[in-house]
Amino acid sequence: MKKETKQYRQKIVNNTYYYIYKNIAQDISLEELAKLSSLSKYHFHRIFKEESKNTIFFELRSIRLQKAANLLITNNYSSILEIANECGYSSHSSFIKAFKKMFFYSPKEWRKEKYKEYSASLLKKFQNNKNFDALEVKIKVTPSILCTYLRHKGYNNNISKTWEKLNAIVYENNITKQRQIAIYHDNPTIIPLKDCSYVACIEISPNENTLLSTFIIEEGLCAVFSFKGVYGDILNFIRYVYHFWLPNSGYEAKTNPAYSIFKKNHFTSEEKEFDLEFYLPVKVIY
Structure with a gap:
């Protein structure tokens, strides 16, 4: 592959991720993303999958749910539906189903205490006794x-x-x-x-x-x-x-x-x- 071709393909992927993260609350279509790079839907999706190793649909869903999982922990004043909307889900039921498939708990269960168990299992080998309360x-x-x-x-x-x-x-x-x-x-x-x-x-x-x-x-x-x-x-x-x-x-x-x-x-x-x-x-x- 020529250097110019590689740079071109990587720029397509970079611009796509940037657009998704910037517009995470919006409904984002394949046609919309392909148009950003002036490509057909078929050619855009083929390039994106070859470069990122995942389909655009998988990446978009993962980004939305990962953002939502974090906001459910940090944003106590926002309802589950508000967080779902902020991360691009207009359907409450679709959000609950997708979230449970990825994190094994419902958004309500996750928000209460289950995120702590999930986090502890991921960070087991990195945990230490450092205290951060004194940080300004x-x-x-x-x-x-x-x-x-x-x-x-x-x-x-x-x-x-x-x-x-x-x-x-x-x-x-x-x-x-x-x-x-x-x-x-x-x-x-x-x-x-x-x-x-x-x-x-x-x-x-x-x-x-x-x-x-x-x-x-x-x-x-x-x-x-x-x-x-x-x-x-x-x-x-x-x-x-x-x-x-x-x-x-x-x-x-x-x-x-x-x-x-x-x-x-x-x-x-x-x-x-x-x-x-x-x-x-x-x-x-x-």
């Missing part, structure tokens, strides 16, 4: 950030290879290297790590001349945590944020993904340590 949290409006990026499937040590590749791409394209940013599309404390979507990003200037995939982290209200640690600590930290801090904070999560801005990146530093600011998009309850 700031609520502030954060500016938009333009990034170039690479997607990585799974939360694992292989993310370091994705960062190596992204840094190499930035160097070869003479892009002024700025801040390193990680985007967490999924809550890894309730989604198997191998299924989580991670995005390695490098901030770029608006005037950079690049044909690389880019997107904008939108301006918005965020809860901001400063945190240091090593690989594995981030999972327990995210668990604290979503399962303990947020439900008792007076704020609710949005469908926009959380992200970290690194001062030190454990996937690129020799010490395998991180120093970061974690940004969680929120909305105030009043």
Whole structure:
């Protein structure tokens, strides 16, 4: 496969994911997604499946349900139906059926206590006794950030290879290297790590001349945590944020993904340590 063809196909997939995440509350059709890339439905779906290893229907359903599973934990002031609608389900019964098929519990059971059992089984080997209660949290409006990026499937040590590749791409394209940013599309404390979507990003200037995939982290209200640690600590930290801090904070999560801005990146530093600011998009309850 020619380099230009590979880049073209990857851009189709990247643009598709970006559109889905940005419009998760809307009814999204195959025809609509194909039109984004000026392709027929058949050719779009074939390219997407070959590149992502899943059908567009599987990916769309998984993204909707993973978002809903997290909001059921964090958004105590929203009804199950409101959360279903926010994640693109107009039918309450369809949402309940799909959710139970993926998570083995009804949304009501999940929301009460079952998510804790599910999470504990996923994080068994990462659990430690760290206490995060003393972490300072700031609520502030954060500016938009333009990034170039690479997607990585799974939360694992292989993310370091994705960062190596992204840094190499930035160097070869003479892009002024700025801040390193990680985007967490999924809550890894309730989604198997191998299924989580991670995005390695490098901030770029608006005037950079690049044909690389880019997107904008939108301006918005965020809860901001400063945190240091090593690989594995981030999972327990995210668990604290979503399962303990947020439900008792007076704020609710949005469908926009959380992200970290690194001062030190454990996937690129020799010490395998991180120093970061974690940004969680929120909305105030009043």
